[in-house]
Amino acid sequence: MDALKSLVQPLVGGGGGSSMVDGVKLVVLGGTVETARRMASSGWNHFINSFFLTAHFSEEDYPYDWLMLWLSRRPEWQRSREFETTTRTTTSGLSSRVADNSFGDDDDTEDDVPGKVKTRVVFQPTANTTHTIYYRGHWLRVRRGRKTDGSGCEVLSISVVARNNSILKQLVLQAKKEYEAEAVHRIQIYFADSHGCWRWTDSRHKRPISSIVLNPGVKEMLLADTKDFLKSEKWYADRGIPFRRGYLLHGVPGSGKSSLIHAIAGELMLDIYVVSLSSSWINDSTLTTLMGRVPARCIVLLEDLDAAFTRSTSRDDSSTGNPDGSDSSEKESAREHSSSSRHRRSKDHLSDTNTLSLSGLLNALDGVAAAEGRLLFATTNHLERLDPALSRPGRMDVWVEFKNASKWQAEALFRNFFPSTEEDEPTEAELASIELPSPSLVPVTPSDLASNPDSDAMFTVGSPSLPSSMSSTSISSMTTRVSSVRSRTMSEVGTPSTSSTPKYLPPAVEDEIAEFQHSAPPIDAATLSRLARQFADSIPEDEFSVAALQGYLLKNKSRPECAASAAAAWVVSERELRERLKKEKEARELKEKLEKEKRRKELEHEKKEKEAEEAAKAKETSKEETPKPTENATAAPVQTKVIPVPPPTTQESSSDDGNDNDENVPPATGSSGWVNVDESSSPTPSPPSPA
Numbered sequence: 146m147d148a149l150k151s152l153v154q155p156l157v158g159g160g161g162g163s164s165m166v167d168g169v170k171l172v173v174l175g176g177t178v179e180t181a182r183r184m185a186s187s188g189w190n191h192f193i194n195s196f197f198l199t200a201h202f203s204e205e206d207y208p209y210d211w212l213m214l215w216l217s218r219r220p221e222w223q224r225s226r227e228f229e230t231t232t233r234t235t236t237s238g239l240s241s242r243v244a245d246n247s248f249g250d251d252d253d254t255e256d257d258v259p260g261k262v263k264t265r266v267v268f269q270p271t272a273n274t275t276h277t278i279y280y281r282g283h284w285l286r287v288r289r290g291r292k293t294d295g296s297g298c299e300v301l302s303i304s305v306v307a308r309n310n311s312i313l314k315q316l317v318l319q320a321k322k323e324y325e326a327e328a329v330h331r332i333q334i335y336f337a338d339s340h341g342c343w344r345w346t347d348s349r350h351k352r353p354i355s356s357i358v359l360n361p362g363v364k365e366m367l368l369a370d371t372k373d374f375l376k377s378e379k380w381y382a383d384r385g386i387p388f389r390r391g392y393l394l395h396g397v398p399g400s401g402k403s404s405l406i407h408a409i410a411g412e413l414m415l416d417i418y419v420v421s422l423s424s425s426w427i428n429d430s431t432l433t434t435l436m437g438r439v440p441a442r443c444i445v446l447l448e449d450l451d452a453a454f455t456r457s458t459s460r461d462d463s464s465t466g467n468p469d470g471s472d473s474s475e476k477e478s479a480r481e482h483s484s485s486s487r488h489r490r491s492k493d494h495l496s497d498t499n500t501l502s503l504s505g506l507l508n509a510l511d512g513v514a515a516a517e518g519r520l521l522f523a524t525t526n527h528l529e530r531l532d533p534a535l536s537r538p539g540r541m542d543v544w545v546e547f548k549n550a551s552k553w554q555a556e557a558l559f560r561n562f563f564p565s566t567e568e569d570e571p572t573e574a575e576l577a578s579i580e581l582p583s584p585s586l587v588p589v590t591p592s593d594l595a596s597n598p599d600s601d602a603m604f605t606v607g608s609p610s611l612p613s614s615m616s617s618t619s620i621s622s623m624t625t626r627v628s629s630v631r632s633r634t635m636s637e638v639g640t641p642s643t644s645s646t647p648k649y650l651p652p653a654v655e656d657e658i659a660e661f662q663h664s665a666p667p668i669d670a671a672t673l674s675r676l677a678r679q680f681a682d683s684i685p686e687d688e689f690s691v692a693a694l695q696g697y698l699l700k701n702k703s704r705p706e707c708a709a710s711a712a713a714a715w716v717v718s719e720r721e722l723r724e725r726l727k728k729e730k731e732a733r734e735l736k737e738k739l740e741k742e743k744r745r746k747e748l749e750h751e752k753k754e755k756e757a758e759e760a761a762k763a764k765e766t767s768k769e770e771t772p773k774p775t776e777n778a779t780a781a782p783v784q785t786k787v788i789p790v791p792p793p794t795t796q797e798s799s800s801d802d803g804n805d806n807d808e809n810v811p812p813a814t815g816s817s818g819w820v821n822v823d824e825s826s827s828p829t830p831s832p833p834s835p836a
């Protein structure tokens with residue numbers, strides 16, 4: 146204390162110096178104290194930090210998700226005096242995840258409406274503040290901030306006083322375990338974005354593979370193949386074969402291609418990374434970046450492979466997937482629309498903005514930058530439109546064809562759809578017991594197919610031949626049954642009360658509407674078998690997609706009897722509907738064609754008229770402007786005179802590059818067709834040379 150006094154004494158002065166000097170002394174004193182404080186604080190921080198181990202977890206990487214979930218479950222979080230709440234899943238992850246300290250609608254169980262969306266609020270670490278959490282005998286300092294590199298990515302930093310990083314490793318492993326336990330019933334879906342990044346989009350319940358109705362053995366073959374691949378990394382490495390495997394699922398829409406991929410992902414516990422090649426923004430470099438960024442074990446799904454080079458949203462027969470765009474109808478229409486095409490195409494089609502090339506796609510799939518260890522699934526509805534290079538072995542190793550539903554599939558679908566009283570009924574075994582000539586399940590490569598295109602070389606899903614026991618039932622008898630069911634249900638439902646005798650009676654509630662909400666009670670196995678068979682009998686072989694049948698069954702979700710008996714009538718009505726739609730489409734196309742033709746003729750006519758008009762005008766002007774010989778030409782002062790230049794004929798201009806738009810391009814001389822010439826150098830326009 147005395148020492149401090151002796152230090153301060155000379156500064157504050159004992160003898161009454163001027164107040165100015167005292168002020169300066171105080172400033173110096175203050176500055177010295179502040180500097181000392183700062184130095185002490187930074188020294189202390191440095192000292193403390195030298196004992197801390199710090200790990201940073203970026204939002205872009207998985208451990209961030211694991212730790213955020215782990216943190217949100219810590220009891221300390223609830224007691225924390227500073228926290229954030231969110232109703233969103235904070236990061237890519239589990240939409241269903243419910244942290245222990247979360248709260249929300251489902252705490253209120255009284256008015257629990259089935260299917261009601263429940264909002265849960267989850268605690269999460271506040272940004273830019275340090276939280277302390279006790280974990281296995283250590284105090285963790287947790288801080289959530291943002292990267293300073295301009296990306297704006299969130300970073301979670303966890304520091305701990307420890308001799309080595311084993312406590313942090315334990316923490317990450319525990320967080321991972323908890324996350325995976327949560328995720329075990331779900332699969333994560335990531336979609337590619339236009340910046341070449343994967344964005345978490347959805348977390349879906351795993352689909353049981355038994356819910357996919359395919360010919361016996363197909364699912365098993367695919368599952369076994371994928372499993373075998375995932376554990377054969379060394380085998381591939383030893384032989385110098387790139388550790389990748391491609392599966393091409395092709396065939397009619399709504400036959401279960403995407404569903405099967407989801408089921409396989411669930412079975413193998415893999416996430417799905419989806420690229421839609423028909424996206425307008427996709428190009429060579431984005432695709433390459435995306436392919437280089439998929440994790441080692443995952444499923445990459447290329448949807449609509451045939452649409453890669455067309456960008457047409459239409460999936461009908463007129464859209465082409467040919468890499469060279471050599472679809473004849475398209476070529477024809479391209480020729481038809483050659484006039485003003487450039488202008489219109491930029492508006493109507495996205496194709497101009499896309500620069501995805503075949504070589505770019507091939508490179509992305511198996512170039513040096515492509516990730517290894519992933520399972521590539523590609524789907525297409527038009528196999529014939531794929532370039533052979535795209536579907537060759539090495540890129541697409543296994544092909545599976547999906548067809549419209551067979552009777553066997555219809556029956557299996559029905560059995561899967563309605564609940565049975567015998568819960569432990571071995572559905573799969575029972576399905577397998579149905580006799581049918583099963584297709585060969587030896588994987589066949591595209592080359593086999595090429596060598597024998599007619600053979601049923603691929604795995605074919607759907608349309609096995611019909612067992613004789615499943616011969617079709619007459620449609621008329623089915624229709625009769627439908628009407629009887631209708632009349633019965635109508636009488637059951639009854640009409641609304643008319644006690645107040647209103648003037649206009651409301652129409653009777655349709656039986657379909659009246660029963661729509663109810664779910665079917667479980668059916669006993671024998672009845673289910675009978676109904677399933679009846680349903681399958683009514684469904685024609687290879688005509689309707691499984692999705693269409695599923696749609697029909699959904700409409701009759703609560704009425705298995707009706708679903709079975711009305712199936713034949715539904716088939717008839719669907720056929721009629723198709724026929725009508727087909728006719729309408731044809732009529733529309735014809736109308737469009739005629740309109741196009743008319744427009745083309747009009748344009749041609751307009752063009753001719755314009756040409757004639759211009760030619761006449763040019764002729765007239767040249768006549769008017771022909772200079773008369775002047776008597777005193779030699780004495781005339783030097784003047785600038787305008788001389789007409791006939792505009793180039795449309796034929797000439799269009800012959801340059803064949804672009805009809807050239808008629809809109811002003812000639813180099815200016816739109817008026819006049820040039821300025823110096824009269825001194827050319828007093829009169831020289832006539833064309835006789836040569």
Ligand SMILES: Nc1ncnc2c1ncn2[C@@H]1O[C@H](COP(=O)(O)OP(=O)(O)OP(=O)(O)O)[C@@H](O)[C@H]1O
Pocket residue numbers: 356357358359397398399400401402403404405524525526547691692693695
């Ligand atoms: N084989 C099948 N087994 C079970 N459900 C199926 C099957 N095929 C289609 N479905 C049902 O039909 C709907 C559409 O199926 P999915 O999307 O898998 O067909 P897709 O072949 O991928 O069609 P697209 O080619 O149009 O993408 C899904 O709801 C699915 O449940």
